[in-house]
Amino acid sequence: MARISKENLKDALKVYFIMGSVNCTIHPTEVLRQAIAGGITMFQFREKGKGALIGDEKYKLAKELQWICRDNQIPFLVNDDIELAMALDADGVHIGQEDEPAEYVRKQIGDKILGISVHSYEEATAAIQSGADYFGIGPIFLTETKEDAKPVQGTTVIQEFRANGITMPIVGIGGITPENAAIVISAGADGVSVITAISKAASIPDAVIELKKSVFSVKN
Ligand SMILES: Cc1ncc(COP(=O)(O)OP(=O)(O)O)c(N)n1
Numbered sequence: 554m555a556r557i558s559k560e561n562l563k564d565a566l567k568v569y570f571i572m573g574s575v576n577c578t579i580h581p582t583e584v585l586r587q588a589i590a591g592g593i594t595m596f597q598f599r600e601k602g603k604g605a606l607i608g609d610e611k612y613k614l615a616k617e618l619q620w621i622c623r624d625n626q627i628p629f630l631v632n633d634d635i636e637l638a639m640a641l642d643a644d645g646v647h648i649g650q651e652d653e654p655a656e657y658v659r660k661q662i663g664d665k666i667l668g669i670s671v672h673s674y675e676e677a678t679a680a681i682q683s684g685a686d687y688f689g690i691g692p693i694f695l696t697e698t699k700e701d702a703k704p705v706q707g708t709t710v711i712q713e714f715r716a717n718g719i720t721m722p723i724v725g726i727g728g729i730t731p732e733n734a735a736i737v738i739s740a741g742a743d744g745v746s747v748i749t750a751i752s753k754a755a756s757i758p759d760a761v762i763e764l765k766k767s768v769f770s771v772k773n
C-alpha cells in the first residue's frame with residue numbers, strides 16, 4: 554500500500570480523528586467507519602485511560618482499525634506505543650513530552666510520520682531537531698478526555714509559532730468542536746484533532762461534515 558506522502562501532510566491533518574475503545578459508546582470499528590463516511594482525513598489509535606484494552610485485545614482492535622483505514626486510504630497512526638506501531642507497520646506515531654525520547658523514537662520508526670506534542674518554543678525547537686513531522690498543540694479548549702492535560706492555553710502558542718516563522722504542520726487539540734474549530738485554523742493551525750466531538754456525536758458523519766465545513770471556512 555502506498556504511504557501518505559509527507560508533502561501532503563498538511564492536507565491529511567485537516568480533520569484528524571483520535572480514538573480508542575474507552576472513547577466509544579458503540580463498537581470502535583463502527584465509530585471509525587462512520588467517521589470515515591463523514592470525511593476524516595487521518596486517524597490515531599489512542600488506547601488509553603480507565604478500562605483500556607491491553608495485550609492481544611489491544612493488538613486485535615488496532616489491526617481491525619488499521620484495516621478499515623487502509624481500505625479507505627486514511628493514514629493510521631499509533632499513540633505512544635512504538636512497539637505496536639512497528640508490529641503493525643503503521644503510517645506513524647504520536648508522542649508527547651512524557652513519552653519515549655523523540656530522537657530515539659525517530660530512529661526506531663525510520664521515515665514513518667512522527668507527531669510530537671509541544672507547548673513552548675523550546676519544546677518546538679527540540680522537536681524539530683529530533684525529526685518531528687507535525688506538532689500537536691493543546692489543550693486549546695477545556696477537555697474532559699485527557700486526565701493529565703495541561704491548563705487550557707487557547708490559541709496563543711499557535712499564533713506565536715506562526716509569528717516566529719515556524720512552518721511545521723500544526724494541529725490543535727483539546728475540546729475542539731464544529732463550533733470552535735475555525736478559531737483554531739484562524740490562529741494558524743493546519744487542522745484539528747478531535748476525540749469526543751466525533752466519537753460521542755449523536756450523528757458521527759454529520760459531526761465530521763460540520764467540522765470540515767468549519768475548518769475549510771478559513772482561508773489561511
Ligand atoms: C495530535 C495529537 N496531539 C497531542 C496529543 C497528546 O499527546 P500526549 O501529550 O503524549 O498525551 P497522550 O495522548 O499520550 O495522553 C495526541 N495524542 N495527539
Ligand SMILES: Cc1nc(C(=O)O)sc1CCOP(=O)(O)O
Binds near residue numbers: 689692695703749
Ligand atoms: C489526547 C489529548 N491531548 C491533549 C493535549 O492537550 O495535548 S488534549 C487531549 C484530549 C482531546 O480530546 P477531546 O477532543 O475529547 O477534548
Ligand SMILES: [Mg+2]
Binds near residue numbers: 633647648652
Ligand atoms: Mg503520549
